[in-house]
Amino acid sequence: xxxxxxxxxxLLLAGIAVTGAQAQTPIVLVDGSSTVFPVSEAMAEEFQxxxxxxxxxxxxxxxxxxxxxxxxxxxxxxxxxxxxITNDEKALCAESGVEFIxxxxxxxxxxxxxxxxxxxxxxxxxEQLKKLWEPAAQGTIxxxxxxxxxxxxxxxxxxxxxxDSGTYDYYTFAIVGEEHSSRGDFxxxxxxxxxxQGVSGDVNAIGFMGLAYVTENADKxxxxxxxxxxxxxVSPSVxxxxxxxxxPLTRPLFWYxxxxxSDAKPEVAKFIEFAFQAETQDAxxxxxxxxxxxxxxxxxxxxxxxxxxxxxAFDGGSKVGVxxxxxxxxxxxxx
Amino acid sequence: MAAQNIAxxxxxxxxxxxxxxxxxxxxxxxxxxxVLVLIISMGMLVAxxxxxxxxxxxxxxxxxxxxxxxxxxxxxxxxxxxxGTSLVMLVTAxxxxxxxxxAGLYLEEYAPKNWLTDIIEINVxxxxxxxxxxxxxxxxGLFVYILGLGRTVLVAGMVLALLILPVVIVATxxxxxxxxxxxxxxxxxxxxxxxxxxxxxxxxxxxxGILTGAIVGLSRAxxxxxxxxxxxxxxxxxxxxxxxxxxxxxxxxxxxxxAPFTVMPIQMFNWISRPxxxxxxxxxxxxxxxxxxxxxxxxxxxxxxxxxxxxHKS
Numbered sequence: 001x002x003x004x005x006x007x008x009x010x011l012l013l014a015g016i017a018v019t020g021a022q023a024q025t026p027i028v029l030v031d032g033s034s035t036v037f038p039v040s041e042a043m044a045e046e047f048q049x050x051x052x053x054x055x056x057x058x059x060x061x062x063x064x065x066x067x068x069x070x071x072x073x074x075x076x077x078x079x080x081x082x083x084x085i086t087n088d089e090k091a092l093c094a095e096s097g098v099e100f101i102x103x104x105x106x107x108x109x110x111x112x113x114x115x116x117x118x119x120x121x122x123x124x125x126x127e128q129l130k131k132l133w134e135p136a137a138q139g140t141i142x143x144x145x146x147x148x149x150x151x152x153x154x155x156x157x158x159x160x161x162x163x164d165s166g167t168y169d170y171y172t173f174a175i176v177g178e179e180h181s182s183r184g185d186f187x188x189x190x191x192x193x194x195x196x197q198g199v200s201g202d203v204n205a206i207g208f209m210g211l212a213y214v215t216e217n218a219d220k221x222x223x224x225x226x227x228x229x230x231x232x233x234v235s236p237s238v239x240x241x242x243x244x245x246x247x248p249l250t251r252p253l254f255w256y257x258x259x260x261x262s263d264a265k266p267e268v269a270k271f272i273e274f275a276f277q278a279e280t281q282d283a284x285x286x287x288x289x290x291x292x293x294x295x296x297x298x299x300x301x302x303x304x305x306x307x308x309x310x311x312x313a314f315d316g317g318s319k320v321g322v323x324x325x326x327x328x329x330x331x332x333x334x335x
Numbered sequence: 336m337a338a339q340n341i342a343x344x345x346x347x348x349x350x351x352x353x354x355x356x357x358x359x360x361x362x363x364x365x366x367x368x369x370v371l372v373l374i375i376s377m378g379m380l381v382a383x384x385x386x387x388x389x390x391x392x393x394x395x396x397x398x399x400x401x402x403x404x405x406x407x408x409x410x411x412x413x414x415x416x417x418x419g420t421s422l423v424m425l426v427t428a429x430x431x432x433x434x435x436x437x438a439g440l441y442l443e444e445y446a447p448k449n450w451l452t453d454i455i456e457i458n459v460x461x462x463x464x465x466x467x468x469x470x471x472x473x474x475x476g477l478f479v480y481i482l483g484l485g486r487t488v489l490v491a492g493m494v495l496a497l498l499i500l501p502v503v504i505v506a507t508x509x510x511x512x513x514x515x516x517x518x519x520x521x522x523x524x525x526x527x528x529x530x531x532x533x534x535x536x537x538x539x540x541x542x543x544g545i546l547t548g549a550i551v552g553l554s555r556a557x558x559x560x561x562x563x564x565x566x567x568x569x570x571x572x573x574x575x576x577x578x579x580x581x582x583x584x585x586x587x588x589x590x591x592x593x594a595p596f597t598v599m600p601i602q603m604f605n606w607i608s609r610p611x612x613x614x615x616x617x618x619x620x621x622x623x624x625x626x627x628x629x630x631x632x633x634x635x636x637x638x639x640x641x642x643x644x645x646x647h648k649s
Contacts, residue, residue: 059571
């Protein structure tokens with residue numbers, strides 16, 4: 001009876017005794033936003049392959065806020081963020097002496113999506129979207145004809161990103177004008193696939209989500225073009241996000257890199273140098289559904305990293321319409 | 336007189352018959368409701384499982400089990416996830432079962448009946464209903480920050496052990512309580528002392544119940560995501576913890592306890608929220624494996640129980 005138990009335990013142990021990695025292998029620790037996760041994961045995977053396993057990378061998925069908490073405690077080397085660092089988070093980092101280098105890692109566009117059966121709302125103005133999403137709209141703006149009298153008198157169903165997400169923060173900032181402020185009577189979900197299902201099943205629905213979800217579900221959804229200042233209707237796409245003509249919903253995604261870790265751990269510096277190669281950017285970022293940095297921007301970003309320019313180009317909140325080149329140079333020039 | 340009596344009896348019989356038939360009717364209605372509820376709940380379960388299997392089974396392959404996660408859904412696998420889950424479950428079982436069983440036996444057989452024991456009993460029962468995220472926060476504060484144990488396999492095993500401890504304790508107590516008193520009295524009658532009674536009679540007799548409780552607890556733990564995310568399990572990790580057994584002395588190696596890890600539910604959660612359909616299929620396949628692991632634990636428990644029962648009888 002004792003033997004049975006013992007042999008069982010041995011069997012169990014043997015079952016999981018696959019030759020593991022050595023604990024001594026240097027590890028780069030990445031965490032942060034779930035929006036940035038696919039990019040970080042692709043970089044980690046490819047970097048490990050390129051190094052032949054000599055350096056390992058782990059990626060967590062704690063969300064932008066959770067990532068910053070760990071980052072500012074010095075627990076991770078790099079954290080992904082779908083919005084710029086806030087002033088509170090800056091203070092937290094400063095308190096524990098963690099200096100950060102702010103780098104755009106990829107470009108994303110948020111798309112307003114409607115049901116393919118919706119023939120009228122193919123181009124909207126920012127004012128219309130604001131009228132639809134601002135807090136005052138709750139209970140008053142219910143039907144499509146309230147946004148445009150030529151549109152049908154049908155009830156609008158709203159879907160959007162969960163209110164804890166950086167996506168929600170950026171969308172409300174760019175459309176409503178105030179971060180984290182919108183009507184409350186919409187289906188908020190952390191999983192954009194729910195929005196895809198909701199909008200594809202309801203001809204009067206509208207929602208917003210990251211570009212990657214639109215590309216993957218092109219047959220189920222239709223994107224809404226946004227009327228730009230020059231009167232042109234621009235649809236969200238890889239092209240319009242890369243040349244920044246799709247405004248105001250084109251946004252940079254960030255990596256915040258610990259300056260201390262970059263200096264102390266050569267593997268971190270190697271990983272960053274790998275991630276900002278133009279070839280890496282073009283291949284990996286595009287593969288996971290985001291828009292790669294323009295070649296000159298990734299070169300500038302690398303320069304910024306080599307010079308270890310710390311600090312944020314943002315005043316604790318998002319900015320609309322910053323081009324990526326602005327971002328790497330502006331922060332690189334000042335502090 | 337006689338005629339009146341007969342009429343009386345007849346009246347009473349009719350009354351009785353109507354009462355009986357009313358009771359039968361109630362029985363009948365209740366049985367129908369019961370069957371309906373059963374059909375609905377089983378139907379839902381079957382539909383869910385069917386959906387999971389239809390999506391997941393075609394994706395299963397040896398490669399899926401032996402590959403690390405990847406950005407390419409077709410190359411992605413669950414090696415780090417299932418190894419992580421197995422190791423965490425090992426720690427959980429090694430902690431929760433001995434501690435839970437001992438606590439249950441103590442409370443049932445040794446503890447004096449006073450207000451302190453009552454408070455402990457009430458708390459143990461209540462703990463079983465505490466949301467798992469609370470345990471996660473406790474573990475984050477206590478194990479990770481204060482004790483500095485890090486975000487490791489050990490801490491994950493500890494938090495899940497805490498989570499299922501009440502289940503194991505309650506199951507142990509129930510199992511001990513259901514043993515016929517005659518068995519215990521018989522043991523005392525032939526001169527066994529308390530410990531001998533415990534070791535030779537009570538524990539063996541309570542074993543099936545205890546094992547069932549342990550498996551219920553472990554089955555809950557294997558699917559938990561919230562506390563494991565809270566203490567900082569990773570999502571992408573393309574290497575394994577050091578192996579627990581090695582070819583050179585001392586043959587066992589405890590480095591794996593302090594290794595970073597991920598577990599199956601986290602891998603599923605990550606894949607299900609990705610835009611690409613192919614990742615959703617991967618998530619379904621992960622679900623199938625998770626179910627299989629859970630069933631395998633059950634099978635092991637049944638096997639142990641069977642072996643023990645045979646050994647006990649001979």
